[in-house]
Amino acid sequence: MTPLQNKLRAALRExxxxxxxxxxxxxxxxxxRASRNARWRAWxxxxxxxxxxxxxxxxxxxxxxxxxxxxxxxxxxxxxxxGVPAYYVALTTAAKPQSDVGNDLGASALAYSAxxxxxxxxxxxxxxxxxxxxYVSFTGVTGASDDRTFVLSAxxxxxxxxxxxxxxxxxxxxIDPAARAGARxxxxxxxxxxVPAGYGIREMALSPDGTHLAAGVGESLGYAEEVDVFDLATxxxxxxxxxxxxxxxPNGGGNLWFGVNTDALSWTADSQHVAFTWENTVRLLDxxxxxxxxLTDSKxxxxxxxxxxxxNQWRGAIITPDGRTVxxxxxxxxxxxxxxxxxxxxxxxxxxxxxxxxxxxxxxxNLGDYEQILYTNDDGxxxxxxxxxxxxxxxxxxxxxxxxxxxxxxxxxxxW
Amino acid sequence: MEPDxxxxxxxxRWLDPAMDAGAGSxxxxxxxxxxxxxAVALIRLAYxxxxxxxxxxxxxxxxxxxxxxxxxxxxxxxxxxPYVRSSVLNGCRTALRRRALGRRVTExxxxxxxxxAAVLSREEREEVMRAVRQLPDRQRExxxxxxxxxxxEPEIARVMGIRPGTVRSATHRALKALGHLLxxxx
Numbered sequence: 001m002t003p004l005q006n007k008l009r010a011a012l013r014e015x016x017x018x019x020x021x022x023x024x025x026x027x028x029x030x031x032x033r034a035s036r037n038a039r040w041r042a043w044x045x046x047x048x049x050x051x052x053x054x055x056x057x058x059x060x061x062x063x064x065x066x067x068x069x070x071x072x073x074x075x076x077x078x079x080x081x082x083g084v085p086a087y088y089v090a091l092t093t094a095a096k097p098q099s100d101v102g103n104d105l106g107a108s109a110l111a112y113s114a115x116x117x118x119x120x121x122x123x124x125x126x127x128x129x130x131x132x133x134x135y136v137s138f139t140g141v142t143g144a145s146d147d148r149t150f151v152l153s154a155x156x157x158x159x160x161x162x163x164x165x166x167x168x169x170x171x172x173x174x175i176d177p178a179a180r181a182g183a184r185x186x187x188x189x190x191x192x193x194x195v196p197a198g199y200g201i202r203e204m205a206l207s208p209d210g211t212h213l214a215a216g217v218g219e220s221l222g223y224a225e226e227v228d229v230f231d232l233a234t235x236x237x238x239x240x241x242x243x244x245x246x247x248x249x250p251n252g253g254g255n256l257w258f259g260v261n262t263d264a265l266s267w268t269a270d271s272q273h274v275a276f277t278w279e280n281t282v283r284l285l286d287x288x289x290x291x292x293x294x295l296t297d298s299k300x301x302x303x304x305x306x307x308x309x310x311x312n313q314w315r316g317a318i319i320t321p322d323g324r325t326v327x328x329x330x331x332x333x334x335x336x337x338x339x340x341x342x343x344x345x346x347x348x349x350x351x352x353x354x355x356x357x358x359x360x361x362x363x364x365x366n367l368g369d370y371e372q373i374l375y376t377n378d379d380g381x382x383x384x385x386x387x388x389x390x391x392x393x394x395x396x397x398x399x400x401x402x403x404x405x406x407x408x409x410x411x412x413x414x415x416w
Numbered sequence: 417m418e419p420d421x422x423x424x425x426x427x428x429r430w431l432d433p434a435m436d437a438g439a440g441s442x443x444x445x446x447x448x449x450x451x452x453x454x455a456v457a458l459i460r461l462a463y464x465x466x467x468x469x470x471x472x473x474x475x476x477x478x479x480x481x482x483x484x485x486x487x488x489x490x491x492x493x494x495x496x497x498p499y500v501r502s503s504v505l506n507g508c509r510t511a512l513r514r515r516a517l518g519r520r521v522t523e524x525x526x527x528x529x530x531x532x533a534a535v536l537s538r539e540e541r542e543e544v545m546r547a548v549r550q551l552p553d554r555q556r557e558x559x560x561x562x563x564x565x566x567x568x569e570p571e572i573a574r575v576m577g578i579r580p581g582t583v584r585s586a587t588h589r590a591l592k593a594l595g596h597l598l599x600x601x602x
Contacts (some may be wrong), residue, residue: 004595005563011544012564016460023455024473026448027485124452 022127022142025119043258059298059365080400081121085147087123089173090116090414091138101325111139112412115152117175117185120416123406127175127185130193131176135169140260142206142213145375148175149210149306151232152187153201153260165200167192170213191235194228202265207271208321212287214265214274215266227265227276227294229287239286240294263316263373275319275326280304282317282326282348302326305355315343318373320380324350327359327380341370343365345388347380360388375416392394443487450496451480457565458504462480465508465562469547475511501575505557512553547597555590559581 001009001153026345086191091112115138117127131138133317135154141148150173169189195201195217202224204215209230216224230331266275278295282302289297296400315329345359362371374394375384382398384405393407446451455476462472483490490496548556553578561572589598 004591004598007540007596007598008559008591009545009547010465011541011548014541015545016564017463018470019456019460019463019472021456023451023459023476026451026455026477026480028444028447028481122448234487248567338461 010296011089022125025124025126025207030211032194078173080259081403082396083377084396085121085143085145085384085416086120087147087175088118088120088374088414088416089140089141089150089152090118090337090411091152092116092410093412114138115141115173116411118414123408127171129185129187129240132171132187139168140204140262141199141413141415142262142307142392143205144206144208145416146208146210149173149206150175151190151204151206151213153195153204154272165198165219167197168195168201170194170198170230172310177181177416190230190232194230194237198400201260203261205265205267207267207273208269209271212267212271214267214287216261216265220278227274229274236289238292240292240297248267256294260288260413262413263314263329266318267321269378273319273323274318275301277314277317277328282328284323284350299327300353301350302355303328303353304328304346316373318376319350321378325356325375325380327383329373331370332383345371345373362387365372374414423428425528441583443484446479447480447484447487450483450500452499454599455480456502457501460503460558461565462504462508464564465553465556466511467545471511475504478507498571498574502577505575508557509553517555543598544594546551547594551590551593555586555593558586559590559594 012198014305015213038210082352092114094113113136114128114130116125116231118125138152138154138155139159140153152173154166154171158166160166170193172188172190174186174188176184176186185345187228190213195215197219198219200219200349202218204213206213213230213232215228215230216226217228218225226239228237228239230237232376264276267273268275268284272287274287275282276285276298277283279296280303281300282304283295284301285294285298291297293382302317304314315327317332319326328346328348330344330346332342332344341356343362345362347356347359348354350358360371370386371388372386373383374386376382382396384394384395386394388395394405395402396405397403429464436492446512458476458479459469459472463469466472466475482503483496483500486499490499543555548559551559557576558572559595561567562569567575569580569583
């Protein structure tokens with residue numbers, strides 16, 4: 001090969017490398033020829049039966065360490081299957097985790113090396129990011145169910161899900177398919193002081209309008225000791241705790257499971273009320289209240305008759321955005337390290353506080369096969385569940401039908 | 417994430433439905449799988465031809481839509497990649513013609529520096545790419561297919577729809593012209 005040919009080859013390859021390794025999604029839906037901008041609008045459009053989105057969106061990562069951004073107002077979720085947002089963020093491990101979903105006794109929570117934007121319909125990876133230095137692993141994720149806004153938590157060089165906890169940091173992940181190629185996804189660091197060293201994050205939930213983050217944090221193992229609500233626009237923080245009972249801690253689920261629970265805290269659609277569990281009840285915190293007492297500023301909306309007694313405990317509990325229903329995972333028999341583990345998905349009416357129905361009975365096969373509620377629509381008629389039946393790692397459940405979501409064994413936890 | 421595979425070997429694997437259980441079924445699955453495996457390489461190919469990323473993505477999108485529409489008439493799934501490559505080149509020609517007619521004016525944008533650009537300096541690379549873009553379409557296609565995708569002459573001929581002998585002559589003339597443009601020795 002001549003010097004000219006070598007130079008030509010190098011120039012071609014280096015120039016070609018300017019195109020990122022993740023192409024935009026493929027849209028096969030029939031329509032007139034459209035401009036590029038129109039196509040990017042279509043990226044966010046409902047997927048039609050004829051459309052198959054199988055590829056990746058060009059991504060670059062911009063990390064800003066200030067809070068000058070203004071989180072966008074809530075946008076309508078993009079309709080995917082049965083109205084489930086078309087995209088979700090999954091935390092993934094480099095090695096196959098102990099279980100296929102989160103809360104697997106912490107092993108994978110230490111090693112979520114990347115966050116992936118994935119297609120609900122196809123499971124295709126649309127974008128992938130890694131924790132900005134000096135952070136080395138993501139620990140949790142929550143979404144606003146608007147296809148656009150997520151919050152991730154990350155730990156530094158010596159991560160741990162048991163005390164003493166290292167400092168953690170929240171990152172706001174925003175997706176804008178209509179943005180220029182280099183700015184379709186941005187990751188903005190939230191204040192470093194939000195979760196100082198010594199405090200672990202037990203659960204977190206992003207408000208539907210993407211402006212506030214609720215998190216259960218605490219110094220002890222397995223329990224949150226307070227519910228914090230962070231204003232992502234102003235950087236301010238409020239905390240609610242209850243000191244009336246040393247043993248009574250707000251615990252939204254996943255009792256004694258490590259990692260950040262995804263179905264423990266939940267918001268109503270007005271982005272002003274946060275549901276959490278308290279002993280054998282689910283309570284609704286009014287974040288507009290001026291106080292700091294968790295019980296005074298909240299009211300009971302559901303009661304688990306079986307109660308958190310003996311080895312029975314909540315696995316997870318969320319309120320539907322319309323505020324009318326609580327959906328909870330009852331874990332019967334407690335932490336059984338040998339399995340099987342009996343779990344029920346149960347619904348309660350917030351009007352009466354009483355149980356409405358047992359939606360399923362699960363005898364999990366393996367320790368890590370816990371049922372989780374990863375998404376609910378406004379009234380709870382459409383859910384994304386993990387392990388709602390044998391063989392279903394994750395599925396959309398709607399009208400009694402279960403539609404599997406393509407899933408990777410490297411996914412530790414996911415949020416819509 | 418799919419590996420960067422300009423040569424296209426991954427496409428054949430993806431065309432095996434057993435290897436792609438999550439991709440759906442039928443034409444959608446096959447075209448989608450081929451897209452996942454080849455989109456990056458094809459967008460890069462189109463980018464080298466057009467110097468415009470947005471236009472390159474559009475051309476590739478159109479090529480796959482065309483493949484999807486004609487999938488039922490494809491007798492050999494193995495011919496899908498050459499077909500879509502040809503479609504991309506045709507799309508590039510169309511885009512260049514439109515550009516020449518003034519419907520769309522897009523100058524080649526010199527790339528920003530990247531960590532990968534270690535072999536050539538930025539100035540050298542821009543100089544080479546400017547020269548490449550001055551070549552006639554057919555010569556430029558022959559060079560890109562030969563020196564970027566590393567396709568053999570018969571495959572280049574198939575993709576370009578010309579005879580292998582024409583590929584040889586086009587490549588020879590292109591290199592000679594490139595040498596003159598760069599004031600170097602071919």
